Amino acid sequence: MSPRLASISDLKALRQSLKKTRDGEKPCITICAGTGCLATGASEVVERFRQEIRDRHLEEKVEVRASGCHGFCERGPWVVIRPERVCYTHVGTTDVSPILSETLLEGKVIDRLLYQDPTTGERRVHEQDIPFYRGQQRIVFGGNGEIDPTRIEDYIAIGGYQGLEKALSEMTSEGVIETIRRSGLRGRGGGGFPTGAKWEACRKAEGKERFVICNADEGDPGAFMDRSLLEGNPHRVIEGMLIGAYAIGSEEGYVYVRNEYPLAVSNLGRAIEQAGEYGLLGTNILGSGLTFALKISRGGGAFVCGESTALIASLEGRVGEPRAKYVHTVEHGLWGQPSILNNVETWANVPVIITRGADGYASIGTSGSKGTKIFSLVGKINNTGLVEVPMGTSLRRIVYDIGGGIPGGKRFKAIQTGGPSGGCIPEGLLDLPVDFDRLQETGSMMGSGGMIVMDEDNCMVDTARYFVQFLQEESCGKCTPCREGLQQMGRILDRICEGKGEDGDIELLQDLSRVMIDASLCGLGLTAPNPVLSTLRYFRDEYEAHIREKRCPARFCKGLIALSIDPEACRGCGACLRVCPVDAISGEMKRPFQLDGDRCIRCRACEEACTFDAIKIR
C-alpha cells in the first residue's frame, strides 16, 4: 500500500491511528543516538537491548527506540525508560541485562546508573528531576527525545506536520507571514534579523521562481544545536521549510549541510525520502496544490559559507566568496532569484509558531527577543550539553543552575558567546538576561548560541588569539581589511603570547579593529575584531601582564611558562619520562627526576601523566 497522503484529512487520520499504536503506558527504552552518545558507544547499547529483548521474548511488551539527541551529551550513552522516565547515564553494554531484569521486570531502580549531582552528590531517578532539564523550556528541542529520527511515523504521532496542516487549511500565504511577523521570531543563526520581514520582502520581490534555503553550515566552533536538531528531528526542519515555501510561493528548497556532520546528512536524507513517500514533498502536497522539492547540498568545510551570499555561491558550485550586501538575498539570491535563507533552528521554530499561534509564542521571551533559544553550554562546565531556555534567562542561571557550575573547584573567568564573531563576558555581567540586544550591548553577540565557559586556567589573550587565528584561516581573502587585518592582528597576538609584546601593541590592535569594522565586505570581517575588543575591554590587565611583565596570569601561554619537577613531591615513578615526546626528562627510578628546561617543548604531557602533582608550572 502506498502511504501517500492525498489530503489533509488523510494526514489527520494517519496521526490518529499512529497515536493509538503508541501506547503511552507501554514501557519504552529510549537510547539517545546523537553524535555525542554514539561516540561513547550508544549504537552497541541499542543493539544489545534489541538482542536481549528478542532473547527474552519481550518484543510485544517493550519497545526500544534509538532517539534523537537529548542534549545532555556529557553523560552519554543516555537511556530513559518510559513511561516513568527513569533515567540512566553512561550506560554500557554490560548494563543492559541488569536494566531489563531489575528495572523493567521488577521495577527496581539501579542506583549506580542514576544521575549524580556533581556538586551535592545527590542522585536523581527521573529525567524531569535533574536540574539540567528542570531549568529548561524545550518547545523546539523537546521532540528529539520522543522520536526515532529515522521514522516519519514517530514525528507525525507526536503532532508533527500539524503546523503545515494548519497553514494549508486555515491560513493564506500572507496570513502565515503575518503570524511569523507578529510572533517576533528573529533569525537564530546569528544576525537576529526579523524572520517575518525577510519573508515578506522575498514574497514581494520580482522573480521567475523563488527558493527556500536552510543554512545548516553550523561553523561556529562550540555550537552544535543545529546538528542535533537536524540529526534528531529532521522532519521539524522540513516542515518549517514547507511552511516557508507556502508563504513565499517557492517550489524548490535546499539544505546546505556541513560535511563534518555525516549523521545529519544521512538522517535528513532519509527524512526527505520518507516525506516524499508520504506525499509531504513533491507535487500537490496534501491535495493543496503546493509543490515543493527539497535537496541536500553538502558543504566543503569553509566557515565563510555561513555568510548568506557565500553560501549561495557555494550552492551554485562556486567558491564561497561573499559579495557586497547592498544586493539583498531576498531579492537576488540563488541563481539571482528571490530567496529566503534561514538557519536550522529558525526553521525548527516555524511549525511551533504556527501551531501555537503568534501570541502564544510571543508570550515567551523578552520585549525584543521572543521565544526560546538553544545554547550549547560547553567548555569548563559540569553539565555540558544543549540548553533551551526562554530568551531573557540570566547567564548565571544558565551556568550555575542548569550547567551545574565549574568543575574541579576552579573559579569562573568568562563566558564566550557568539562564536568567532562574539566576545567574552566577565563574571561581573553574569546576571545579564540573555537576548539579542543585551548581548550586543556587552560587545558580544548571540551568534548561533555557542556558550563556552572558561575558568581561571584559560588565558584571555590566548582566547583572542585562538579566534583571530581561526578567522585568519577562514577568511576567504577577497577583501583587504579582513585578509590583511586578521593577519596583522594574528602576528601581534602571537608576539604577545610569546612574551615579545611591546608597548603600543594594544593601541595597534584597536586601530586595526576599527579599520576592519569600517571597511570589511561581509559579516566575517565586520565582526572579526569582537573577540579582541571584548577581551581588551574586560581583561586588559591580562594583556598588560603579558606585555609588560612577560607573565601569563593563567599560566597557559607556552612562551611564558617554564616546567620543573618538584623534588619533594616526585616519587621517581617514571610516568613523566615515558610520555615526554622530546626526552627532556631524566633520572633514576624511585628518586626525584630532572627536567631539562632547554629541551622541554612545554607540551605538559608530563603534568597530565604525573599522579603526585610534582610537575610545577611557573
Next chain:
Amino acid sequence: MRADLQAVCEIIERHGHRKAALIGILQDIQAKMNCLPQKALAQVSRSLDIPLTRIYEVATFYKAFSLEPRGRHILQVCLGTACHVRGGARMLDYLENRLEVKSGKTTKDLAFSLERVNCLGACALGPVMVVDKRYFGKINTRKIDSILEEYQDG
C-alpha cells in the same frame, strides 16, 4: 587510471551532469579515490565544460579537499573552542611530535594523515579526536598512544 576515469564519469552522471553540483562531484571523487588526482580533475573539466583553473579554484578553496594522496587512516583533531579550552591544541602538538608530521600532512609511510578540524559538534567530549570517522572523546596523551598503537599496523 582508465577505470578510475570511468568512475569519475559515473559520479558526474549521478549528479546529472550539472555544473552546480561541482562541489558534490568533487566530494564523491575524493571519497572514492582518497584525494583529487589531476587526471580526475581534468576529466571533470572536460565533462562539465568548466575551465580547469576554476576547478582548481574550488578544489583548493574548500578544506574538505586534498590534492595529495592521504594516509590509510585519517586522524582529525578537533580545535573547536570547547576542545581548545580543554587543551585540544596540546593534543595536536603531541601528535605532531609523535608522528613527526605537521598537521595537514601525511606520514612518510602513508599510515596517517593528521588534520585539524574546527569543531565536530561533539563538544561535551572535548578534546575530541576522530580516526576514520570513529570518535574518541576526552583524549589525553596516554589515550592517544593507545589509539595510535591500535591503528599503527592496520
